[in-house]
Amino acid sequence: GIDGTEIPLLLLLEVLPTIPCLLAAMSAAVGLKSHVSDYDEWCEQMAAQLTSANQHLAETLVTSLSSNETHPLLFQNVGEPQTGSDILRLRKRSKYISKSCAECKLKKRKCSEVRPCAMCVMAGTGHKCLSDAQNFVSLSTSIQDTREAYFQDVYTQEASLRSLKDTCTMSGVNIxxxxxxxxxxFDVSLLFKAFKILPLDLKVAVDELVDLIRQGLAKTSICNPEYQAIISQQHGLGRLSRYERIEDVKYSKRLLEEAENDDDLCFNEIASNERWGHGRWMSIEFDSKLNCKRIRIGDEVSGLLGCHHTEILTRFICHDLVKSMSEYELLVAWTSSILCSFDPQSTFYIKVLRKGSVGQDQQMVYVKCIFHKNFNLAGKQIGYTIVFEEVSPEAYQFNKNRFLPPSMRQQEPDADRDKGIVRESIVFMRKSRMTGEDRLSHLAGFIKGWVKDIRMYHPLFADQALPRFEMV
Known part of the structure; x- marks a missing residue:
C-alpha cells in the first residue's frame, strides 16, 4: 500500500473495478492540459482529481475489510498449518546439537557431538576442539622413554576412531x-583435502578394492570366529588386518593361551636391533582387540630424520611427521601398500625433510619403507614393524611411476619442492586435463584391473579348498 503495508492479492481483486475511475480521472487531466494556459493551474487540478480517486479507493478498502462476507481465503494465516502433515513438515528441522565447539561457533559451521568434531578434524584444528571438551579424546600417546611411548586407553582410541569415521562419512572419503x-x-587435514575431491572413477575403484580386500581377509579367519568378529569391527574402522593361517599344524588351547600371554615377549624380540640388524625401524604393538598399544623406534631413526627420538615421537603424536609429500604421492604410497594386503609384508616410499646442523639448510631424504606384519604363534596379528632404508631420488621416482604408462612418467623429481607439491595436488591435476587428470584416470584403471585379476586367480576367491586350522 501507500504506507508500506502488505495488501492481500484477493483483496486487490475486489477493488479492481475502482481502478478505471482512477485511470479516467488521469486521462481527463491529461486532456485538460492542452486547454489550460497556466501550468500551475493544471497541476492543482490534477492533484485534486488524484486525491478524490485515492479517497474513493480507500473508502472501498475500508468497506471490504469491515464486511462480514469476505473471501474465505482472504484472512487465512499462511504461516499456520491447517493439517497434521503440515505441522510435522514445518516442525521438522535439521539436526543440531546444543553445545558446539568454540571453533564451529566462531566459523558458524555445523558441529557434531563427537570430540574432536568432524569439521575440526577436516580443518586440522582438532587440538582446539579438544580443549573445549570436558572428556576429550585423541589418538595420542604418553612418552615413557626417549624411544618408546604408550597409546591412550582403548576407550579413548575407539572414541577417536568414531570421530574419524564420522568425518569420513561426512566428507565422502573411505576411512x-x-x-x-x-x-x-600424516596430517589428517591434508588427507581429507586430497581424498575428498578424487575423481568419481577413482573413488569407485578404491571402494571396490577395499571391499575385495575385506572379503579376502575375512575368509582367512573363518576357522576362528572370535577373531573374525574383531577383524570385522576393525575393518569397519579402516584397519585391514588378517589372520595368519598356519597349514597342517595343530595347537592345543593351552599353547594358544601361552602364546597370547607372551605377546609382550614377542614384541620385545621383534622391536630390537638384533631382530633387524640395524636401528632404522619403528614397531607398533596391538592389544587383543587390534588397537594400538605401544610404539618403539630404533636408535638410528634420529640420524635418518635429523632430529632427536623424543621429537620424532612428539611429531608422530601431533601427526606432523611427514609433510613434504604431495597429495598424489600420498595416493601412490597408499596404493602401493594396500595392494599387498594379502602378503605378510608390503613396500612403499616416502620423502621427508632432514634437519641440518646449525647454519645448514634442510635436505630432502627419500626413504623406502618395508611394512612387516607381526603375528604370534596363535596366528593373530600383534602389530607391525616398518623398516626404513634411504634410497636415491631415481629409485623414489621409479616407484612413483610404477602405475603410469611410459608417456606419463617423469624421470627426475621436481627441483622446486613447493611447485612440485602444487602441481601434484588433486585440484591442480583435475584441472590439468592433458596430464594430471589422465594420470588419475590411469591409476583408477590400474586398480580396477588388479581387482579383476585377484577375483579370477587368487586362491582366496578361486574354488580351492583352504587349509583348516584345527583346535585339539
Missing amino acids: TLVRPLWELG
Missing part, C-alpha cells in the same frame, strides 16, 4: 584411505 596414513603420523 581405509585415511586411517593407515593417519596412524603413521
Whole structure:
C-alpha cells in the first residue's frame, strides 16, 4: 500500500473495478492540459482529481475489510498449518546439537557431538576442539622413554576412531584411505583435502578394492570366529588386518593361551636391533582387540630424520611427521601398500625433510619403507614393524611411476619442492586435463584391473579348498 503495508492479492481483486475511475480521472487531466494556459493551474487540478480517486479507493478498502462476507481465503494465516502433515513438515528441522565447539561457533559451521568434531578434524584444528571438551579424546600417546611411548586407553582410541569415521562419512572419503596414513603420523587435514575431491572413477575403484580386500581377509579367519568378529569391527574402522593361517599344524588351547600371554615377549624380540640388524625401524604393538598399544623406534631413526627420538615421537603424536609429500604421492604410497594386503609384508616410499646442523639448510631424504606384519604363534596379528632404508631420488621416482604408462612418467623429481607439491595436488591435476587428470584416470584403471585379476586367480576367491586350522 501507500504506507508500506502488505495488501492481500484477493483483496486487490475486489477493488479492481475502482481502478478505471482512477485511470479516467488521469486521462481527463491529461486532456485538460492542452486547454489550460497556466501550468500551475493544471497541476492543482490534477492533484485534486488524484486525491478524490485515492479517497474513493480507500473508502472501498475500508468497506471490504469491515464486511462480514469476505473471501474465505482472504484472512487465512499462511504461516499456520491447517493439517497434521503440515505441522510435522514445518516442525521438522535439521539436526543440531546444543553445545558446539568454540571453533564451529566462531566459523558458524555445523558441529557434531563427537570430540574432536568432524569439521575440526577436516580443518586440522582438532587440538582446539579438544580443549573445549570436558572428556576429550585423541589418538595420542604418553612418552615413557626417549624411544618408546604408550597409546591412550582403548576407550579413548575407539572414541577417536568414531570421530574419524564420522568425518569420513561426512566428507565422502573411505576411512581405509585415511586411517593407515593417519596412524603413521600424516596430517589428517591434508588427507581429507586430497581424498575428498578424487575423481568419481577413482573413488569407485578404491571402494571396490577395499571391499575385495575385506572379503579376502575375512575368509582367512573363518576357522576362528572370535577373531573374525574383531577383524570385522576393525575393518569397519579402516584397519585391514588378517589372520595368519598356519597349514597342517595343530595347537592345543593351552599353547594358544601361552602364546597370547607372551605377546609382550614377542614384541620385545621383534622391536630390537638384533631382530633387524640395524636401528632404522619403528614397531607398533596391538592389544587383543587390534588397537594400538605401544610404539618403539630404533636408535638410528634420529640420524635418518635429523632430529632427536623424543621429537620424532612428539611429531608422530601431533601427526606432523611427514609433510613434504604431495597429495598424489600420498595416493601412490597408499596404493602401493594396500595392494599387498594379502602378503605378510608390503613396500612403499616416502620423502621427508632432514634437519641440518646449525647454519645448514634442510635436505630432502627419500626413504623406502618395508611394512612387516607381526603375528604370534596363535596366528593373530600383534602389530607391525616398518623398516626404513634411504634410497636415491631415481629409485623414489621409479616407484612413483610404477602405475603410469611410459608417456606419463617423469624421470627426475621436481627441483622446486613447493611447485612440485602444487602441481601434484588433486585440484591442480583435475584441472590439468592433458596430464594430471589422465594420470588419475590411469591409476583408477590400474586398480580396477588388479581387482579383476585377484577375483579370477587368487586362491582366496578361486574354488580351492583352504587349509583348516584345527583346535585339539
